[in-house]
Amino acid sequence: DIQMTQSPSTLSASVGDRVTITCRASQSISSWLAWYQQKPGKAPYLLIYKASSLQSGVPSRFSGSGSGTEFTLTISSLQPDDFATYYCQQYNNFPFTFGQGTKLEIK
């Protein structure tokens, strides 16, 4: 199975900050990577697919980059609604594995 490792596990930041979350795959997954946002008690929400494509309706302050084994999710200017947990997921090989999550907290 492909292991997905996110860092950091927890991130404290303030409104207006620029933040970056990293996701590393244990082997190459080309660009078959998605990023999700999840808030407590809610289903995950797709932000980014194919590593860098923004899903329709997602604010442009979110961006994704990378290919192969290293990927990043960047939020250019944090808004109050962005404090949540973020997951990466590879869908290049079965089983489609998720990272362990990054909890973005208010500093």
Added chain:
Amino acid sequence: EVQLVESGGGLVKPGGSLRLSCAASGFPFFNAWMSWVRQAPGKGLEWVGRIKSKTDGGTTEDAAPVTGRFTISRDDSKNTLYLQMNSLKTEDTAVYYCTTDWGPHCGGGSCYWGQGTLVTVSS
């Protein structure tokens, strides 16, 4: 509007069985590849498995922890996805979500999710 509504969760004893359903609407279900993802209480997301559309062969893939115990199926006449869960273990306790990557801006990612249904395996 795309809607996915899971049902069938509840409390079951270890070794027992449960069948989850996911009623889909607002998109051409027969043409969609559908997946199940679960989340244990306070934990991260875990991919359970996927079923292709019958047009694309209708084949299934699943994760090792559920292989041989869980079966994913679909009834396109009812626009419904199923997850038959047998030989349940306490570690199967989780919220189970159905998802689909159908849509022009999904690119293989899970664009649409249901609200989830809680399965608790406990004696």
